[in-house]
Amino acid sequence: MTTVARKKNQAARRHLPLGARIRRDITKNWKLYCMFLPILAYFLIFKYGPMAGLVISFQDFKAARGVMGSKWVGVKHFINFFNDPFLPRLLRNTLTIALSTLVFSFPSAIVLALLINELRSRKMSRTVQTISYIPHFISTVVVCGIIRDLVSRTGGVTMLLSAIFGMPVTNMLYEPNYFVPIYIISDIWSNIGWNSIVYLSALTAIDQELYEAAKVDGANKWHQITHITIPCLVPTIVIMFILKVGKMFDVGYEKIMLLYTPLTYETADVINTYVYRRGFAENVNFSYSTAVGFFNSAVCFLLVFFTNKITSRLGGNSLW
């Protein structure tokens, strides 16, 4: 009886006019809303404020005049960007670095997780994990400092490469051809262990009975890996992949800024580093720089959106 009454009551409430519903919501939840107020303010100011600030990409922004007083120029800066002589270079470098990360760094963590998973000695597996996580805790600035030393004229890596492959002894950071390999290899060094954690924890969740059953059916190690381990990892891989693709155009510009020199701009300058230089360092133009950044953010957003669409259609693994 009471439940029927309550249900009726609920149904009636749902049909209340909007105004009444809002009033009821506020009287019931005002404490909750008050609690969220500072958070809301934070998001509006520091996350949505900059988004609103994107309007300066349609202006000739002058700091003295502010956003309201600056002159509107329509899509001038975007047109300039599409005609920028550096645009092909920026796109090429951004794509090269992003795709190389996707092709080399991304799978390396999965392979490491599989290899750690197959180690027989527990002690060994724990040691490998502990050691491989260490570089993640070394700051980017320090990692770049170490790289600078290792690939300098007398550095360990330069010496090693010239001894093994007979490569000419130079400061490798001043050679455009070496920039991407240096970036990718050091990226793997820093992150392979850390990125493998997610896959390792997915691996421990696999039902051991699957392996027992496979063994009874005569499956060898290789069959077990390709038919059980990897399929069980796929959902995790897909989610990590979407996240990675979304961040793809956001290539680690902090690291690039610490490693590149004008000598290697040819292969190292990406959209984000260009945004920084045009915003703060050379030929400064806030509006232009913002337009370039806007283009980058928009591409990022579309990338996540579409990869998510595609993967959810393919297998039902999606972020939202």
Place this chain on the structure above:
Amino acid sequence: MTDLSKQKKRLKASIQIPLGERIFYLADDALMIFLCVLILVPLIHVVAGSFSDGMSYMTHSGLLLWPLSPTLDAYRSVIHNQNIWTGYGNTLFIVIVGTVLDMLCSLVAAYVLSRKNYMLKKFFNLMVVFSMYFSGGMIPFFLVVKGVGLYKSIWSLIIPSLINVFNLVIVRTAMTGVPDSLEESAQLDGAGHFTILFRIITPLILPSVAVVALYYAVAHWNSWFNAMLFIKDRKYYPLQLVLREILILSDTDEDFTMSETIQFATIVVATIPILCVYPFIQRYFVKGIMVGAVKG
């Protein structure tokens, strides 16, 4: 006696592994040892270099596995470098105050976002998640920070980066896992939102809280880019910005020239603390990253 040997034989037979698999295991072991060596060699080189004599290092080329004419000279000059210690102080302030404030805000935000039965729930969640995928970019962010008067203040390294949405989502996911009944019974006893959040929910999701705090702390420790944009007074330079001068600019800019052994000693001094904490927190983040792997 015969019984025992028989048993041993049977045991051996049962753990007979086919040749192919044995090769696989051996190769796996070898590969992993090789990987560990690759990861450790650059670090050993740095430590060995830091204990080496400056002049001997200059004339040497290649990797070091052991110091050249060992000396503590490099460390002596690092200890006398006042910039490093003010940098340390500033970074400690940013890491401690920043992480505490980050956690407070993230907990409150995650609490509200994970409640049920209020009208703006969907809107708030969408607003938060959208900001993870789209951002205004570098210049507008800079202008906003400047506009609210944080430019040149050490707080510019704390307040604008209070909430990392990815971390917030981890906490929110953990909170959704807490059974409603606990909260309801607390409400009946007259507990307010803050009591429920800090006395009931937070203790239940402590592993996730620890991991997220670790993420925030590491991010504050490592960050240098915002400091480069916002901090102009050397008095407020965080450690990473000082390191950047010593390690990166010293190669290209004559004002900052510094011997390599000193650079190495600086690296060691600036990295040891975080590596010392690391073994103690390792088990936490392995546990917590599983929470993070659950979809946002």
